[in-house]
Amino acid sequence: MTPIPQLPANHPHAWFAEARFGMFVHWGLYSLGARHEWLSHAEEIPPAEYEARYLKHFNPDLYDPDEWMRIAAAAGMKYVVLTTKHHEGFCLFDSAFTDYKATNTPARRDLIRPYVEAARRHGLRVGLYYSLIDWHHPDFIIDNRIGPHRNASPEERARLNAGRDQKRYIAYLHNQVRELMTNYGKIDIAFFDFSYAPPPDQPQDDFTLGKGRHAWDAQRLYDMVRELQPGIMINNRLNLPNPPDFLTPEQYLPVRPPTTDKEHTPPDAVRATTPLWEACQTFSGSWGYYRDEHTWRDAPELIRTLSICASNSGNLILNVGPTGRGEIEPRAKERLAEIGKWMRHHQKAIHGCGAFPDAPVPGAPGAHVVYTYDAKLNRLYAHILSWPYKFLALPGLLGRVEYAQFLHDASEIKMGLPEWFVKQGLDTQVPENSLFLTLPATAPENIPVPVIELFLK
Secondary structure (H helix, E strand, C coil): CCCCCCCCCCCCCHHHHHHCEEEEECCCCHHHHCECCCHHHHCCCCHHHHHHHHHHHCCCCCCCHHHHHHHHHHCCCCEEEEEEECCCCCECCCCCCCCCEHHHCCCCCCCHHHHHHHHHHCCCEEEEEEECCCCCCCCCCCCCCCCCCCCCCHHHHHHHHCCCCHHHHHHHHHHHHHHHHHCCCCCCEEEEECCECCCCCCCCCCCCCCECHHHHCHHHHHHHHHHHCCCCEECCCCCCCCCCCCECCECCCCCCCCCCCCCCCCCCCCCCCCCCEEEEECCCCCCCCECCCCCCCCHHHHHHHHHHHHHCCCEEEEEECCCCCCCCCHHHHHHHHHHHHHHHHHHHHCCCCECCCCCCCCCCCCCEEEEEEECCCCEEEEEEEECCCCEEEEECCCCCEEEEEECCCCCECEECCCHHHHHCCHHHHCCCCEEEEECCCCCCCCCCCCEEEEEEC
16 A cells, blocks of 8 residues: 555644644734735735724724634634734734734734634634735835735835835834744644746845845844744744644645645755645635625535545645634635534544545445545544435455444445346446446535545455
8 A cells, every 4th residue: 555644643733633623814004904814915905004094993893802712612623823913014913023913903913813712611722924025115125026015116115115125124023923922832833835936047134126135134033933832733834944743725626735835935945854844825806804705605615625635635724714803704604514524423433533544436326425534543434515315335454344334323334246236237337447336316414525434344
């Protein structure tokens, strides 16, 4: 069998591979605009105008991080990552290095500390997101690729950049990350976002063309975080060649365990060194609260996504965008509650599971099956993404399974070819070396993704 990379049980990051499901939270001044977290970029709102419009109106009077954590835990999530500062530059924490922060809004308090404390109370791992990009900071070099001034003429950009010093911004960035890594106790994940280096044939320190590792002094930043939080996980968006702790494919679903993330891993990065990854996904197309976005994914589709991630030894981190008043909106609550209902009966097929070595290809017409494997119990879980009607043939498993049952109710599933099936010569249509299962004609009611638990010999 093909070996699947696994971390030792005593590895400081082993919890991540066990978790498989987490919550991302994007929250900031853009929640008031309620039309995407890249609002300033999309509508080319200058930073001063953006601050004047939103800072004095940010008053999250319904912010209840315990409620957030109850929702996450009930959905079967094991960790949460919250934006401490997004690209807009506004800080949810009480930084000593800026006035552009929650304590200078009607909120009048640090909003990160109660989040961290609530996560710990509910047994959830703590992640802090920090944007390397900052469209508000007076020393952040304006480039021609992203930000509210990206379409300015070269002459106008040169005027706006006069007096700016990226080295001063680097000092600011490092000081804030040091605050986050020292003021809130143990932090489990540092999620940096993101680098967009200049073209390879251009000077990498020309920050008007993009921002790579030089724009953040990324290696020194990385080393500082490692020193302050020795067991922390650091993602792959610093544009560094050293191997990240985990990959972060965004808004797409890998069909096999990825060894690199082309979107965020630089060409000179060390390849295939980490088995850990998470698919970063949203309910719709926006990370921040978007009041009028209605192309939302339903719970069954999200559960299928979770099953596929776990079947490839990956995690799903699903995003919520709280409102300007600090609440997780009803659409997100509804879907997470539905996922939680499914997880109540099927978490055994998600938590602690990963890819199955030499996973067989589904053999029944119309059936789409993915597998998760619990190496500790030696159990295989077949997640049925589309119902095959009465019969299911699982190639490569003949003689390897001693018992089969539905996971949700522990009801037996008969194995082997029925006598009448053989008499009619239908067995010739069954792929060779297949485990043959007899199923109900219709899928179990109210189970978006039925799972068959296979006890391996």
